[in-house]
Amino acid sequence: MTHQNQYWANHWQNPQYRRITIDQAMAIALQRVPGQVVKVELDYDDGLLVYEVDIRTAEGYKYEVKIDANSGVILRVKLD
Template sequence: MHRNHWYNQNQYWHNPGYYQQPINWQRRVTIQEAMDIAVERVPGQIVKVELDTKMGTLIYEVDIVTAQGVKYEVEVDVNTGGILSVELD
């Protein structure tokens, strides 16, 4: 008798289009990459970088002072390199 299974392993292992992009669980953004990402968003001089957690996610907090003297904090996700927030500090 044939049973329906909610889990179809062929869907995961034999369908090359199942995942839109490869996932690299080992790869993390370096501190230098995080600084480059932050300065690209907020041009200025980096005055401080910290590794921290926010809601269970590892982030880099990059403090930048612009040419006008305004200080910003840019949060960069360690796993994706995405910018989570840009705030006046």
């Protein structure tokens, strides 16, 4: 029988502690900017946990797509 810690159950159900995966972040970024992912970082930006996904397009441009790591919402797309 597994004993589930009540703190852990409450902690895990809190949206503040849920995250999308790195694979989900890459898929979201590639829907916005088609190309090849060259780098992904999980970082804090103004206190918000974000994935920074760098994508190189077929034309050779490099974009940085910032994605909220909790919600999966694209926060910014920037040409590097």
